[in-house]
Amino acid sequence: MNVLIAEDERRLANAVAQILREHNYQVDVVYDGRDGFDYALAGDYDVFVCDVMLPHMNGYDIVRELRHKSVNTPIIMLTARSSLSDKVQGLDAGADDYLTKPFQPAELLARLRALTRRQGEVVIDEMQFGDLKLNLSTYELSCGKKSVTLSNKEFEVLNLLASNMGRTIPKETLISRVWGLESDAGDNNAEAYISFLRKKLRFLHSSVKIATQRKIGYRLEAE
Numbered sequence: 001m002n003v004l005i006a007e008d009e010r011r012l013a014n015a016v017a018q019i020l021r022e023h024n025y026q027v028d029v030v031y032d033g034r035d036g037f038d039y040a041l042a043g044d045y046d047v048f049v050c051d052v053m054l055p056h057m058n059g060y061d062i063v064r065e066l067r068h069k070s071v072n073t074p075i076i077m078l079t080a081r082s083s084l085s086d087k088v089q090g091l092d093a094g095a096d097d098y099l100t101k102p103f104q105p106a107e108l109l110a111r112l113r114a115l116t117r118r119q120g121e122v123v124i125d126e127m128q129f130g131d132l133k134l135n136l137s138t139y140e141l142s143c144g145k146k147s148v149t150l151s152n153k154e155f156e157v158l159n160l161l162a163s164n165m166g167r168t169i170p171k172e173t174l175i176s177r178v179w180g181l182e183s184d185a186g187d188n189n190a191e192a193y194i195s196f197l198r199k200k201l202r203f204l205h206s207s208v209k210i211a212t213q214r215k216i217g218y219r220l221e222a223e
């Protein structure tokens with residue numbers, strides 16, 4: 001799950017990012033309204049947490065412009081005041097929800113879960129593809145009686161490939177989805193994790209293979 005946070009109070013932004021990362025969210029943080037808009041427009045985010053008062057472009061304008069450009073990413077606005085007009089203005093601009101600062105981390109997490117559910121994401125515990133089962137809460141990957149536990153990144157890579165079975169995922173997409181747009185991760189990281197996953201698939205004697213499409217990306221194939 002990829003989350004973008006635009007919040008110019010750096011301590012708050014970083015604290016929120018930290019909490020979300022601990023809950024296995026992939027997080028990008030920007031401290032400026034213009035960056036928030038650019039990232040939300042270019043990136044592939046599941047949720048955008050956007051402060052109202054931001055330098056260079058305020059939250060209402062960001063949301064309005066994004067909706068105008070048909071970006072449908074669910075947006076939670078952070079407002080400093082709890083006045084009704086602030087909330088109405090945010091929702092009118094096209095935000096899906098709002099949170100008044102200060103807020104408890106648990107509240108933000110609950111709102112994120114609610115929004116991503118509303119997005120039509122099916123809440124399931126297990127994913128099946130080919131002869132494999134992937135447990136989405138324990139990250140256990142099993143084939144028949146054999147099983148292994150995936151690391152966070154291995155899980156995210158495999159989850160992305162399995163959700164797009166048979167389709168080639170470009171390396172850049174893989175990197176931005178799993179490591180985030182801001183990270184320094186490159187082709188080497190992607191290649192390393194693909195190789196870890198291949199080892200695990202071999203260990204499981206699975207018929208599912210990660211195919212490489214040269215110079216493009218990877219795709220998951222079941223025989």
Ligand code: CA
Pocket residue numbers: 007008009051052053054
């Ligand atoms: Ca602010």
